[in-house]
Amino acid sequence: MVPASPPIAAQSTGRGAGARRRRLKGVARRLGARIVAALVMIWAVATLTFFLVHALPGNPVQVQYETLISHGVPPAQALKETRIIYGFVSHEPVVSQYGSYLWQLIHLNLGKSISYSGVSVSHLVLSAAPWTVILVLSGVLVSFLLGVLAGAVAAVRRTSKLGDLLSVSGSLLHGIPQFVMAVLLAYVFTTLLPVFPFGAPYNITVTPGWNLGYIGSLVTHAVLPVFAYALSSYGGWMLSMKSSVVSVLGDDFVLAAELRGLKPLTQLRYVARNALLPLFTVLALSIGFMFGGSIFIEDVFDYPGLGHLLLASISARDYPLMSGTFLLITVAVILSNLLADLLYTLIDPRVRGQAS
Amino acid sequence: MHTSLWKKALALGAVAPMLLAACSSGGKAASASNGGIFTTVNEAHPITAGAPMNPFNASGNTFDSYDQLELGYSAFSPTNPNASFPALAASWSLGANGSLTVHLQPKARWSNGAPVTARDVKDSVAIAFTQGTQPSNLASVTILGQKEIRFNTIPGTTNQLFTAEVLATTVVPASVYGKELPSNIWSTITASTYTGSNPARAAAARKAQATLTALGKKIAAFAPAKDVSAGPFVLVRLNPGEALLTANPYFWARSKIAPKEVVMRNYTGNQQIWNYLIAGQLDAAPYTAMPTNVLDEILRTAGNKELKSPAYVAASLAFDEKDYPYGLTAVRQAIAYVLNRKQITKVGESVSGQPVRYQTGIIDSIAPKWLSHQELASLNPYSLDPAKAAALLKSAHFTKRGGQWYLPSGKPWTMSIESVSGFSDWIAAGKFMASELSSFGIPTTESIAPDYATYLANLAKGDYPVAFWLTALGPSVADAYDRIWGPNDGFVAVGNTVQHHTAGNWMNTPTSYDLPSIGRVQPGTLTGELTALTGSAAKAAVAKLAAADNAELPVIGLWDYVNVQFVNDKHFTDWPVGKPGLLNDPAGVWMMQGYVHAK
Numbered sequence: 001m002v003p004a005s006p007p008i009a010a011q012s013t014g015r016g017a018g019a020r021r022r023r024l025k026g027v028a029r030r031l032g033a034r035i036v037a038a039l040v041m042i043w044a045v046a047t048l049t050f051f052l053v054h055a056l057p058g059n060p061v062q063v064q065y066e067t068l069i070s071h072g073v074p075p076a077q078a079l080k081e082t083r084i085i086y087g088f089v090s091h092e093p094v095v096s097q098y099g100s101y102l103w104q105l106i107h108l109n110l111g112k113s114i115s116y117s118g119v120s121v122s123h124l125v126l127s128a129a130p131w132t133v134i135l136v137l138s139g140v141l142v143s144f145l146l147g148v149l150a151g152a153v154a155a156v157r158r159t160s161k162l163g164d165l166l167s168v169s170g171s172l173l174h175g176i177p178q179f180v181m182a183v184l185l186a187y188v189f190t191t192l193l194p195v196f197p198f199g200a201p202y203n204i205t206v207t208p209g210w211n212l213g214y215i216g217s218l219v220t221h222a223v224l225p226v227f228a229y230a231l232s233s234y235g236g237w238m239l240s241m242k243s244s245v246v247s248v249l250g251d252d253f254v255l256a257a258e259l260r261g262l263k264p265l266t267q268l269r270y271v272a273r274n275a276l277l278p279l280f281t282v283l284a285l286s287i288g289f290m291f292g293g294s295i296f297i298e299d300v301f302d303y304p305g306l307g308h309l310l311l312a313s314i315s316a317r318d319y320p321l322m323s324g325t326f327l328l329i330t331v332a333v334i335l336s337n338l339l340a341d342l343l344y345t346l347i348d349p350r351v352r353g354q355a356s
Numbered sequence: 357m358h359t360s361l362w363k364k365a366l367a368l369g370a371v372a373p374m375l376l377a378a379c380s381s382g383g384k385a386a387s388a389s390n391g392g393i394f395t396t397v398n399e400a401h402p403i404t405a406g407a408p409m410n411p412f413n414a415s416g417n418t419f420d421s422y423d424q425l426e427l428g429y430s431a432f433s434p435t436n437p438n439a440s441f442p443a444l445a446a447s448w449s450l451g452a453n454g455s456l457t458v459h460l461q462p463k464a465r466w467s468n469g470a471p472v473t474a475r476d477v478k479d480s481v482a483i484a485f486t487q488g489t490q491p492s493n494l495a496s497v498t499i500l501g502q503k504e505i506r507f508n509t510i511p512g513t514t515n516q517l518f519t520a521e522v523l524a525t526t527v528v529p530a531s532v533y534g535k536e537l538p539s540n541i542w543s544t545i546t547a548s549t550y551t552g553s554n555p556a557r558a559a560a561a562r563k564a565q566a567t568l569t570a571l572g573k574k575i576a577a578f579a580p581a582k583d584v585s586a587g588p589f590v591l592v593r594l595n596p597g598e599a600l601l602t603a604n605p606y607f608w609a610r611s612k613i614a615p616k617e618v619v620m621r622n623y624t625g626n627q628q629i630w631n632y633l634i635a636g637q638l639d640a641a642p643y644t645a646m647p648t649n650v651l652d653e654i655l656r657t658a659g660n661k662e663l664k665s666p667a668y669v670a671a672s673l674a675f676d677e678k679d680y681p682y683g684l685t686a687v688r689q690a691i692a693y694v695l696n697r698k699q700i701t702k703v704g705e706s707v708s709g710q711p712v713r714y715q716t717g718i719i720d721s722i723a724p725k726w727l728s729h730q731e732l733a734s735l736n737p738y739s740l741d742p743a744k745a746a747a748l749l750k751s752a753h754f755t756k757r758g759g760q761w762y763l764p765s766g767k768p769w770t771m772s773i774e775s776v777s778g779f780s781d782w783i784a785a786g787k788f789m790a791s792e793l794s795s796f797g798i799p800t801t802e803s804i805a806p807d808y809a810t811y812l813a814n815l816a817k818g819d820y821p822v823a824f825w826l827t828a829l830g831p832s833v834a835d836a837y838d839r840i841w842g843p844n845d846g847f848v849a850v851g852n853t854v855q856h857h858t859a860g861n862w863m864n865t866p867t868s869y870d871l872p873s874i875g876r877v878q879p880g881t882l883t884g885e886l887t888a889l890t891g892s893a894a895k896a897a898v899a900k901l902a903a904a905d906n907a908e909l910p911v912i913g914l915w916d917y918v919n920v921q922f923v924n925d926k927h928f929t930d931w932p933v934g935k936p937g938l939l940n941d942p943a944g945v946w947m948m949q950g951y952v953h954a955k
Binding site: 057062066068070071072073075077082085087088118141183190191198200203204205300303304309312314317 | 391404405413415416430432487520521572573577586593595600617619623627668669807809812830840919940
């Protein structure tokens with residue numbers, strides 16, 4: 001006797017559920033492997049930066065003392081102020097310092113700053129991070145949107161004067177180093193024509209909170225640093241997008257779409273989606289690199305982000321603060337890379353197909 | 357239609373920043389016009405995001421003479437380092453046994469309304485012990501009354517700077533910091549000061565010192581919830597770029613303080629201060645190195661003017677005398693004759709530099725206060741004289757062939773002058789000196805260290821035979837000579853004696869000189885002793901050290917820095933013009949002394 005077959009619908013549902021389970025298992029396995037790899041990478045980078053940072057010549061106490069002397073502080077006062085930080089410099093061998101650094105790291109403790117006399121590095125890094133995020137995230141988004149838009153137009157209208165103009169603007173701005181752009185904007189718009197303020201994230205006389213004065217102050221103080229970042233990054237996005245669109249325009253599906261009489265707007269949507277894919281990974285990585293801040297821009301505008309903190313910690317030879325800041329930047333890049341990999345699977349059907 | 361849309365968009369774009377700026381400026385413009393806000397920069401202590409409002413933290417966000425007050429402030433007298441301006445101490449007197457009795461300002465109150473008392477001072481001194489910043493021979497303090505306190509010295513010790521060191525005590529409120537101190541703090545302090553040979557007491561002293569060190573770390577990291585100030589201002593809030601301080605209504609001399617608010621700006625480089633000054637945004641700015649064109653631009657801004665006073669620091673060329681041939685006096689003297697200090701200063705520090713005239717190890721402006729006319733006249737000025745330089749080198753068996761000098765061994769003599777990235781005055785001067793020396797026949801290059809920390813580390817390791825070095829520190833002449841014949845030359849004061857070590861010694865000068873004019877001089881020992889000398893004995897010691905410096909040139913002084921500060925007359929006036937001592941103090945001290953009035 002032949003056993004009764006399950007209904008076709010049930011069979012297919014069972015197969016579908018199994019396939020989904022297998023697919024989910026595959027994704028989980030891949031995700032697990034990536035997370036392990038990311039953790040190993042973080043350990044490797046933490047180790048490398050720890051030893052690199054400690055290999056830098058210099059002594060935090062001496063640097064602090066001599067810096068005060070160079071600012072005209074009398075020796076007695078400089079000595080008084082320097083003595084405070086001496087107690088925060090570790091005098092143990094580097095290897096045992098490394099051991100305690102790793103142990104603290106496992107407990108999510110980045111140690112205590114030398115130049116800030118024992119203030120926790122996590123507190124300092126987390127205080128600076130939001131300013132960098134505001135500055136660079138705005139800069140990345142503005143430059144990405146402008147660059148992608150201009151790149152698409154430059155590719156589609158590449159034989160026109162507008163196309164030429166956009167390409168030249170991209171090449172020109174891409175060639176200006178970030179710090180030159182920052183110095184130029186700062187000099188023109190804060191000194192020659194003092195239209196925008198600089199030197200602080202907002203006007204200190206305004207009470208912070210959800211009020212128009214504070215928000216306006218935040219925006220006006222961020223305009224120049226954000227634009228310095230956006231203008232110096234715009235060229236890269238614009239040129240990449242143009243090249244990507246030109247390449248996609250030569251694909252067979254575009255010809256097929258034309259032959260099938262699809263509307264130009266629909267065609268542009270197809271082209272843009274395909275051309276944007278290579279830029280997506282770069283965007284994700286840029287957001288990761290965001291935590292590295294834009295050291296030169298933060299320095300020129302005295303904007304208090306992570307780049308600023310990193311520079312100050314290097315000058316002061318504040319080893320725990322240097323290690324902590326480097327680590328945060330590294331972790332951000334590794335995590336954004338991981339995230340980009342995962343999201344790529346979601347947004348690109350071809351990759352999704354290969355994965356499953 | 358399209359044109360109209362574009363126009364609207366453009367107009368909106370143009371107006372938006374102005375609207376935002378208008379929104380963001382708050383009430384600043386209105387109050388600034390009546391001189392209400394005093395905007396300045398604290399050069400020695402930038403604002404540090406995340407640091408606590410604690411003067412014992414190395415990056416603490418408190419501002420000396422504004423919301424952080426000492427008992428007194430140095431008057432920067434070149435001959436009396438104890439001369440001070442009163443602050444929380446209204447007056448003071450030295451006792452026969454060396455103790456110092458301080459009378460606090462009778463009306464001094466904290467910003468919470470509580471009176472400033474001797475208890476606050478006693479707790480502050482206890483904290484100083486935990487930080488290692490107490491006056492060097494202080495044993496204890498005795499409260500004599502609510503506003504009177506005595507500082508007692510360790511019996512049998514002397515310290516000529518005791519008054520200055522006591523008055524430099526930063527006073528914090530016991531109501532905020534007192535709870536950080538254990539009840540047995542003074543017995544721990546007393547135990548820690550034991551220096552005798554009793555093993556049990558010595559062990560107890562080590563234990564007490566360790567306790568104080570641990571406590572010191574805790575206090576340095578302590579973050580008070582709000583600012584409680586006895587100074588003319590109180591910190592209201594700060595962001596990483598600016599701090600806002602408002603007038604302390606309880607300040608004892610409130611009528612002297614013109615600004616209603618102070619905005620302290622952060623800075624990370626000279627360029628930012630230049631930009632603030634050019635834009636006319638600072639009422640007072642500290643000394644900042646700058647080229648002449650920037651100075652001209654700053655002075656073109658309405659209201660800006662410069663105030664000059666001596667700075668107790670000079671830029672010098674230092675030698676590591678263990679590196680041949682720089683241990684030879686004739687070589688150092690020859691180099692001094694080749695260098696045109698006037699031109700070097702013009703190239704390196706034209707705005708705030710004055711070429712060194714006397715080569716004494718102290719700044720020129722105070723040399724006549726320490727040396728007689730005769731002593732000054734007997735010093736070698738080392739005026740530009742390449743012929744004398746050539747003669748000196750020949751006498752030391754150097755030879756010149758084909759326009760280049762050769763060492764007595766026959767090897768060509770080349771030189772490198774070390775400088776630091778970011779020190780634009782040193783770099784420019786170094787380049788100029790390299791060209792002068794090369795023209796004279798010593799091919800010279802300038803080498804630039806990537807940062808100051810690396811430079812100092814390499815200098816201490818003895819990697820640089822010839823390098824820039826800041827000297828003539830003051831106002832104490834003992835500090836000036838300590839910079840040459842002190843720890844960098846291996847001389848360390850231990851108690852009342854001076855010891856010579858190889859550790860930390862990168863200058864490697866001889867421990868004694870035989871000078872024709874004054875006989876044998878031991879400059880390291882004499883420098884160590886100078887701290888304890890006064891009056892004619894101190895003058896005699898300075899005369900010997902100046903003569904030794906002038907004859908042996910362990911360093912060649914290039915230029916004395918001049919303290920060039922900028923003030924703006926738009927909102928405030930009555931600056932302490934012609935008060936060099938006061939100009940070296942922060943502007944809060946100027947205000948307490950009755951200067952700075954609203955226009």
